[in-house]
Amino acid sequence: DGGITQSPKYLFRKEGQNVTLSCEQNLNHDAMYWYRQDPGQGLRLIYYSQIVNDFQKGDIAEGYSVSREKKESFPLTVTSAQKNPTAFYLCASSMATTDTQYFGPGTRLTVL
Amino acid sequence: AQSVTQLGSHVSVSEGALVLLRCNYSSSVPPYLFWYVQYPNQGLQLLLKYTSAATLVKGINGFEAEFKKSETSFHLTKPSAHMSDAAEYFCAVLPSWGADGLTFGKGTHLIIQP
Numbered sequence: 001d002g003g004i005t006q007s008p009k010y011l012f013r014k015e016g017q018n019v020t021l022s023c024e025q026n027l028n029h030d031a032m033y034w035y036r037q038d039p040g041q042g043l044r045l046i047y048y049s050q051i052v053n054d055f056q057k058g059d060i061a062e063g064y065s066v067s068r069e070k071k072e073s074f075p076l077t078v079t080s081a082q083k084n085p086t087a088f089y090l091c092a093s094s095m096a097t098t099d100t101q102y103f104g105p106g107t108r109l110t111v112l
Numbered sequence: 113a114q115s116v117t118q119l120g121s122h123v124s125v126s127e128g129a130l131v132l133l134r135c136n137y138s139s140s141v142p143p144y145l146f147w148y149v150q151y152p153n154q155g156l157q158l159l160l161k162y163t164s165a166a167t168l169v170k171g172i173n174g175f176e177a178e179f180k181k182s183e184t185s186f187h188l189t190k191p192s193a194h195m196s197d198a199a200e201y202f203c204a205v206l207p208s209w210g211a212d213g214l215t216f217g218k219g220t221h222l223i224i225q226p
Contacts, residue, residue, distance in 0.1 A: 040218060097212070098144070100146070108153065
């Protein structure tokens with residue numbers, strides 16, 4: 001089945017630790033995205049990538065980092081510089097930036 | 113800059129009643145518009161999208177939306193609500209020339225009363 005997978009589904013982190021969220025897609029999409037969701041605030045764009053080895057900051061990139069070494073993978077690292085990392089993180093992909101975005105099931109990160 | 117406004121963070125309707133979720137956007141040119149649905153602790157599922165073809169767009173699960181340029185609106189409707197429609201609904205906008213990701217509204221929580 002084609003789709004987007006995110007792992008883990010739940011993640012707990014101690015303050016001061018970096019943590020990496022996985023996002024993989026087998027849809028052969030060129031573009032991939034990371035969004036953060038907080039209650040009552042909708043989704044906000046963290047980073048996006050249009051092609052391999054290239055990525056751009058979104059609206060709330062501070063405290064996050066990404067890489068795009070393979071077309072199918074776009075991992076997100078939440079660094080200790082992110083002051084309020086507890087949130088639901090959603091990965092998405094699309095054929096191009098003008099096309100429909102399809103979403104993964106999400107990872108819920110909780111900082112203890 | 114684009115923005116999306118969803119009127120009403122919570123909407124409650126009775127089972128079998130009309131569902132109307134409102135979405136207004138601001139954009140310098142007609143954009144692409146989307147409605148997504150999210151069930152608890154899950155990702156977003158595409159309901160329907162407008163991409164400058166027909167102004168009345170039909171989606172999954174009996175939902176439809178009408179693009180009205182003069183009102184800069186893209187309201188979501190369903191003639192008869194079902195209990196399984198209870199979820200969070202998001203309206204989103206994408207410039208027709210492509211962009212750095214979708215701009216989302218803050219979401220509307222749809223509650224279905226038995």
